[in-house]
Amino acid sequence: MQRLVLSASALALLSGIALAAPAQAGSYNRHGNGNVTYGERAAIARSAAHLNAVRRHARADGQVSAWERARIRMAATRHNALVWRLRHN
Numbered sequence: 001m002q003r004l005v006l007s008a009s010a011l012a013l014l015s016g017i018a019l020a021a022p023a024q025a026g027s028y029n030r031h032g033n034g035n036v037t038y039g040e041r042a043a044i045a046r047s048a049a050h051l052n053a054v055r056r057h058a059r060a061d062g063q064v065s066a067w068e069r070a071r072i073r074m075a076a077t078r079h080n081a082l083v084w085r086l087r088h089n
Contacts, residue, residue, distance in 0.1 A: 040086040047079045 036044070054075045058068035 036086055044079075044083055044086065047082050051075045051079045 051072075054072055058064045058072055064072075
């Protein structure tokens, strides 16, 4: 009985995933207002990668100093500004 319940729930879960709408290539790839070109998406991806690298570097020693927090905040602010500028041009 338990095997039947687990099989049915797994089947329901997998069928829900299969029927779900395909995910977009990032939340910045919209149609209508806010179109972002391939080059702009690449710039956003590079900016996001840089932000993640700054975060990883800051957390590498297990302690994030005030200077590192400021660098993370500055990188996040620049990334958000880039995204806004590219979506609203």
